[in-house]
Every structure is written in C-alpha cells, then in structure tokens.
Amino acid sequence: xxxxxxxxxxxxxxxxxxxxxxxxxxxxxxxxxxxxxxxxxxxxxxxxxxxxxxxxxxxxxxxxxxxxxxxxxxxxxxxxxxxxxxxxxxxxxxxxxxxxxxxxxxxxxxxxxxxxxxxxxxxxxxxxxxxxxxxxxxxxxxxxxxxxxxxxxxxxxxxxxxxxxxxxxxxxxxxxxxxxxxxxxxxxxxxxxxxxxxxxxxxxxxxxxxxxxxxxxxxxxxxxxxxxxxxxxxxxxxxxxxxxxxxxxxxxxxxxxxxxxxxxxxxxxxxxxxxxxx
Amino acid sequence: xxxxxxxxxxxxxxxxxxxxxxxxxxxxxxxxxxxxxxxxxxxxxxxxxxxxxxxxxxxxxxxxxxxxxxxxxxxxxxxxxxxxxxxxxxxxxxxxxxxxxxxxxxxxxxxxxxxxxxxxxxxxxxxxxxxxxxxxxxxxxxxxxxxxxxxxxxxxxxxxxxxxxxxxxxxxxxxxxxxxxxxxxxxxxxxxxxxxxxxxxxxxxxxxxxxxxxxxxxxxxxxxxxxxxxxxxxxxxxxxxxxxxxxxxxxxxxxxxxxxxxxxxxxxxxxxxxxxxxxxxxxxxxxxx
Numbered sequence: 132x133x134x135x136x137x138x139x140x141x142x143x144x145x146x147x148x149x150x151x152x153x154x155x156x157x158x159x160x161x162x163x164x165x166x167x168x169x170x171x172x173x174x175x176x177x178x179x180x181x182x183x184x185x186x187x188x189x190x191x192x193x194x195x196x197x198x199x200x201x202x203x204x205x206x207x208x209x210x211x212x213x214x215x216x217x218x219x220x221x222x223x224x225x226x227x228x229x230x231x232x233x234x235x236x237x238x239x240x241x242x243x244x245x246x247x248x249x250x251x252x253x254x255x256x257x258x259x260x261x262x263x264x265x266x267x268x269x270x271x272x273x274x275x276x277x278x279x280x281x282x283x284x285x286x287x288x289x290x291x292x293x294x295x296x297x298x299x300x301x302x303x304x305x306x307x308x309x310x311x312x313x314x315x316x317x318x319x320x321x322x323x324x325x326x327x328x329x330x331x332x333x334x335x336x337x338x339x340x341x342x343x344x345x346x347x348x349x350x351x352x353x354x355x356x357x358x359x360x361x362x363x364x365x366x367x368x369x370x371x372x373x374x375x376x377x378x379x380x381x382x383x384x385x386x387x388x389x390x391x392x393x394x395x396x397x398x399x400x401x402x403x404x405x406x407x408x409x
Numbered sequence: 410x411x412x413x414x415x416x417x418x419x420x421x422x423x424x425x426x427x428x429x430x431x432x433x434x435x436x437x438x439x440x441x442x443x444x445x446x447x448x449x450x451x452x453x454x455x456x457x458x459x460x461x462x463x464x465x466x467x468x469x470x471x472x473x474x475x476x477x478x479x480x481x482x483x484x485x486x487x488x489x490x491x492x493x494x495x496x497x498x499x500x501x502x503x504x505x506x507x508x509x510x511x512x513x514x515x516x517x518x519x520x521x522x523x524x525x526x527x528x529x530x531x532x533x534x535x536x537x538x539x540x541x542x543x544x545x546x547x548x549x550x551x552x553x554x555x556x557x558x559x560x561x562x563x564x565x566x567x568x569x570x571x572x573x574x575x576x577x578x579x580x581x582x583x584x585x586x587x588x589x590x591x592x593x594x595x596x597x598x599x600x601x602x603x604x605x606x607x608x609x610x611x612x613x614x615x616x617x618x619x620x621x622x623x624x625x626x627x628x629x630x631x632x633x634x635x636x637x638x639x640x641x642x643x644x645x646x647x648x649x650x651x652x653x654x655x656x657x658x659x660x661x662x663x664x665x666x667x668x669x670x671x672x673x674x675x676x677x678x679x680x681x682x683x684x685x686x687x688x689x690x691x692x693x694x695x696x697x698x
Contacts, residue, residue, distance in 0.1 A: 147498055148509070155512050158527035158570070159519065161538070174536040224424035231417040232410040237694045239425070241687055246432050248683040250631035252652045253672040254435040256442060256659055261435075280431040283424050312416055341520035343634045348660065358522040362638055365526055373530075380523050391518040392511040399510075402575075403582040 159384065166377035173373055188374035192382075199379050202360040206383075208271050209356060210339035213278035217335045218328060221283050225290025225327075226320060230299065247284035251277075255348050262349060269353045274346065278339040286331035289401050293327030294320060330401030333394050337387050357383045436676055442669030449663045460670040469646050470671065473654035480561055480650060481629040484568045485622060491569065492576035492621070497610075499577075500584045517574040521567075521634040528567050529639060553640075557647040560640045564648070567635045572628070576621055583617030584610070623686045630679055651675055 165173045167184040192199060228240060258277075267273045297320060305315045321328070346359040361383065364376050391398065443460050445453035464470040495513070503509055516524065531539045534552045544550050553559035587610065595605050633652035636642060642649035642657065649657070651671060659668035 144498065144501070147494075151495065151498075151509075152512055154570070155515050158524060158531065159515060161531060162523070162527050176536070176538065176541050178538045220423040220427060223420040227413070227417045227420040230411065231413040233413055236413055236417075237691075239421070240694070241691050243425070243428060244690065245680070245683060245687050246428055246436075248627045249432060249436055249679050250652060250675050252631065252633055252655055253439055253675055254432055256655075256665060256668055256672050257435040257438040258431070259659075276427070277431060280427040283427055287424060337518060341518075341522075343520065343522050343638075358520045361520075361526065362522045365522075365529075365638070376526075380526065384519055384523055387518040388515055391514050395507070395510050395514055398514065398517075399578060399582075402578050 159388070162377050162384070163381050166374060166381040168374060170374050173377075188378035191375050192378045196375065196379070199357070199360060202355050202357045203383065205271065205350075205354055206340055206356040206358070209274045209278065209354070210336050212271060212275035213282075213339040214332050214335045216275055217279035217282045217286050218332055220279070221286035221290050221331060222321065222324075222328065223316075224283070224287040225324075226294055226316060228287065228291045229294035230302070243284045243287065247281065251281060251344060255345070259348065268349060269351050269355075271354050273349050274339070274342075274354060274356070277345045277349070278335065278342060282331070282335045282338060286335065289331045290324060290327045293324040297323045326397065326400060329394070330397040333390065333397055334401060337390065340387055439669050439672040439676065442665055443673045444666075445669075446666040448665060456666065460666040464667055464670050464674075467667075469649065470654060472647065473649040473651050476561060476648060477630065477632070477650040480565050480568070480632065481626060483565050484572075484629050484632075485625045487565070488569045488573055488576050488625060489580075489618065489622060492573055492580050493614075493618075495573070495577050496580040496584050497606075499581055513577060514574045516570050516572075519571070521571065522638060524567055524571055525635055525638040528563065528570070532563060555644065557644065560648045564632075564635045564639055567639070568629065568632060571635075572625065576625060579621045579624070580614070580617060583614050583621075586617075587613045620686065623682065626682045627679055630675070630682065 161178075164182075166188055167186070168182055169185055169187065172179065172182050228236070262268055262273050301319060301323075302315060305319050306312075310318065341358055342356070343358050343362065346356045347362070350356065350359060357379075361376070361380055364372075364379070368376055442453070444455060444457060446456045446460070447453045499506075499509070499513075531537050532551060532553065534540055534550060534554075540551045551559060553563045591609050591613075592605060595609060600608070631652055632650050633656065636648060636650050636653050637656070640648045642653045646657075652675070655668050655671040655675065658664050658671060
C-alpha cells in the first residue's frame with residue numbers, strides 16, 4: 132500500500148510504532164513491575180525503571196491470602212467448563228448449519244446471532260430469582276451455563292465456516308463405508324475442523340476467565356472467581372497491601388496474556404473466518 | 410445442501426435450548442417484569458405501564474441515558490479512528506509482525522477489573538504516574554472522582570483501550586481483503602498515496618467500517634464494569650450509565666419493576682442498533698439459499 136521511501140516518513144512510522152507499544156503495554160507493565168517492588172518503591176515519582184526486585188509480595192500472597200488461590204481455582208473450573216460445554220454444543224450445531232439448509236433454518240441462524248447481541252445485564256433480572264429457586268446460586272454450574280451460552284452463537288458460526296471447507300463428498304463416502312452419523316462426526320469431521328474448534332475455545336476461555344458482571348451477581352463465596360475477588364480487594368485495601376494485590380493480579384493475567392500471544396493465529400483466524408461477518 | 414432431517418434438529422437442540430433458557434425467555438420475561446411491581450421475596454402485582462411512567466419521570470434515568478449516549482458515541486467513533494490508523498500502519502508493512510500483533514492484542518487478554526485497577530492507579534490524582542506527569546507538564550490536574558465528566562472520560566479511555574484490538578483486527582482483515590491489483594493499477598496511473606487512500610481504500614472499506622461500528626455500538630451499549638468499578642456511578646449518581654442504573658434499581662433498591670422497565674428499554678435499544686446488521690445478514694442468506 133503505502134511504502135515508506137522518505138526518511139521523515141520512516142521516522143514518523145517508528146514513532147507511531149513506539150506509541151502503539153507504550154499504549155498497549157503500559158498498564159500491564161505497571162502492574163507486573165509493581166508486583167516485584169517493595170511497598171515503598173511502588174508509588175515513587177518519577178517512576179523508577181531500575182529497582183531491586185523482590186518476591187516478598189508473592190510470598191505474602193501465598194502465606195496470608197490462600198483465598199486468592201481458591202478463586203483462581205474457581206476461575207479455572209468455570210473457564211474450562213464453559214469452554215467444553217460451548218465447544219460441544221457449537222460443534223453439533225455448526226455441523227447442522229453447514230450441512231442442511233431451509234428457510235426456517237436460515238431464520239433460526241439470524242435469531243441465534245441476534246439474541247446474542249442483547250445486553251447480558253438484562254437477563255440477570257429474571258435469572259436471579261430463578262437461579263435462587265433452583266438452588267444454583269454461588270455454584271460453578273451457573274457461571275458455566277451463562278458463559279457458554281453467551282458464546283455459542285459466535286462459536287457455532289466459526290465452526291460452521293470451518294466445516295463448510297470440508298467437502299460433503301467426504302461425509303457421503305464415510306456413510307457409504309458403513310460409518311454411523313456419530314462416527315462421521317467424531318472421526319471425520321472433528322479432526323478436520325480442529326482449527327475452528329480451537330479458535331472458538333480460546334474466545335470462550337478468555338471471556339470466562341476474565342468476566343466480572345455475572346460473577347458479581349451470581350457468586351458470593353463458594354464459586355467466587357478471581358476477577359471478583361480482585362475487585363473486592365481493590366475496594367478494601369489499606370496502604371500497605373498494594374504490592375500483594377499486584378502480585379495476585381499478575382498471576383491472574385499472565386496465563387491469558389501468554390495464551391493470546393501464542394494463539395494469535397487462531398484468534399485472527401476465528402475473527403476473520405467470516406464468523407463476525409455472519 | 411439437504412433439507413433438515415430429524416438428526417439435524419437433534420444436533421441443533423442443545424445449542425438452541427441454552428439460548429432459549431438463558432437469553433430468549435429471560436429477555437421476554439423482563440417485559441412482563443416491567444409491567445409488574447415486585448421486590449425481593451414479593452410476588453408480582455400487575456401495574457401496567459406505571460414503571461415506565463416512573464422511570465421517565467426519574468432524572469437519574471435521563472442522566473444515565475444521556476451518559477450512555479455520550480460515552481457510547483465517543484468510545485465507538487474515537488476507537489474507529491484509532492483502529493483505522495493502526496490498521497493502515499500495520500498494512501503498510503511491518504518489521505516484526507508476530508511480536509507487534511502480540512503486543513497490540515494484549516489488552517484483549519486483560520480482565521475489565523484489571524484494566525480499571527491499572528488505569529485507576531495510573532491516573533490517581535495523588536499518586537498516579539500518568540496524572541502526575543501530565544500535571545508536571547502543566548496540563549492541569551485531574552480529579553475524576555469529583556468531576557463527573559472526567560470520570561466518564563476515564564471510563565471511555567479504558568473502554569477504548571480494552572476494545573481497540575478487536576476493532577483493529579476487524580478493520581485490518583477488511584484492508585487485506587482489498588484486491589492488490591487495484592493499487593497496482595492506481596500506481597501505474599500515477600496516483601499518489603493520498604489519492605489511493607481516499608479513492609480506493611476508504612470506499613472499499615465502508616462495508617467493514619459499517620459492520621465494525623454496529624458491532625461496537627451494540628457492545629459499548631452494555632457498558633457496566635468500567636463504570637461500576639471506577640466510580641460506582643458517583644458522585645451523586647452523576648456518572649451512571651443505563652446498565653448501572655438497572656443494576657442499582659434491581660440489586661440495591663430492590664425495585665425489579667423499575668429495573669425491568671430499564672431492562673426492556675435496553676433490549677429494544679440493542680435490537681434497534683443491531684437491526685441494520687441482522688437485516689443485511691438476512692438478505693445475504695436469502696441470496697445464498
């Protein structure tokens with residue numbers, strides 16, 4: 132497109148790149164760096180890039196805040212559960228949308244995408260008493276159901292576009308050879324759409340790992356997730372404990388940051404597979 | 410393509426069951442809730458449109474609606490401009506593409522809770538590194554916990570920071586989809602870089618831009634966590650947005666009728682914004698079928 136030939140233009144581009152890096156990384160870098168600082172060093176102004184690192188905050192977190200690790204465990208259970216549930220139902224639905232068609236089916240696909248655009252907070256109003264009635268309040272199950280449901284629409288569309296690439300003759304050949312419908316799905320289709328399955332799984336996992344609103348409304352103790360606990364610590368903290376909070380936050384964010392960096396290919400493929408475009 | 414058989418319906422059933430139980434039925438139930446009066450532990454008693462009359466007479470509702478309108482528009486259009494600039498920068502050739510993409514995607518991996526925490530401290534009027542730097546540069550002092558417009562500005566900044574990766578990827582994919590031969594032909598004809606941008610890139614990017622705008626409008630409309638975690642809607646309920654107004658009404662004041670009315674207004678609003686997109690999708694599907 133635009134090739135930089137002149138020197139000023141190249142300098143401008145370099146400056147723009149530097150700005151992008153600072154913008155994207157500054158908040159995260161601030162938290163991660165502060166988690167390795169002594170309390171007295173955290174709020175020094177101007178901020179020091181060079182400091183004596185300490186793991187004291189992590190030790191304090193480990194010794195005095197074992198509740199934090201319980202919430203990390205909850206986040207993991209909920210995120211894995213939601214990913215598996217959403218992946219399973221989306222795989223089946225994606226196959227059906229790829230291989231069958233009718234006016235009614237097309238209508239149901241539009242409904243599937245449209246319904247997902249409603250604001251999540253709205254459904255909490257009727258669900259709050261219903262979940263209480265079903266004795267599902269403060270359980271992993273309720274978060275798994277909510278998180279999975281808000282992603283099945285997009286997940287199904289992603290899987291559908293990937294299954295569309297698998298020639299239908301392959302289905303027919305497998306069925307001719309005596310495979311059951313079930314074997315066709317698991318042995319033939321699934322291995323061929325793994326990239327789409329992975330892309331969808333990453334979206335659900337990141338969302339479930341980080342979500343705040345549903346966790347705030349539907350969990351209190353037993354199923355409390357890490358983001359909710361962090362939000363409570365933000366409000367309740369006294370001056371001496373910022374470093375410990377940053378240590379916890381660092382542990383919460385590093386796995387997903389690593390996931391996003393390593394799986395960028397899948398994220399881009401998922402977004403551009405026509406999923407978002409419907 | 411075959412007509413759907415029984416097994417097709419069985420394959421679709423679990424997904425549609427989830428959607429119905431968790432989103433469709435509850436959303437419709439909100440309409441019913443909005444026509445009734447109820448609180449914690451009380452039954453519903455039908456009051457017609459009373460709840461709507463009540464919230465339309467409530468200055469806090471109008472404040473929240475206005476704040477939502479402003480923040481959503483600021484966030485979406487500023488974000489579009491930034492994402493477009495970023496996409497053009499990246500499409501113009503990149504030295505370390507994998508690393509640069511990884512860096513740009515980082516905010517997508519961060520929980521809203523964490524991004525609010527980081528920005529809150531960086532912008533803290535007393536100890537924040539950014540706010541104090543700005544102050545030293547003579548750009549005035551910030552106190553977003555006192556001045557409502559500053560609170561909402563910070564909310565917008567955090568929302569943009571968070572969602573820029575998504576918008577950027579959408580626009581970047583749109584840029585890559587423009588056939589290169591067009592640029593080659595333009596170059597042969599002696600078009601300048603600016604002419605290529607205005608005459609080829611932007612017009613061909615319009616569908617992608619429109620899609621991105623609708624998507625971001627829909628998702629910005631549900632804004633909750635950033636406001637709740639940063640200002641709790643204060644001071645004096647001046648920075649509430651619709652989702653926070655609904656949350657306060659239901660879970661703090663226990664007025665599920667009023668919250669239901671606000672909720673139904675949000676449902677209708679979201680569907681109105683999304684309708685252009687859904688209508689286009691329906692047309693495309695009709696063409697394919």
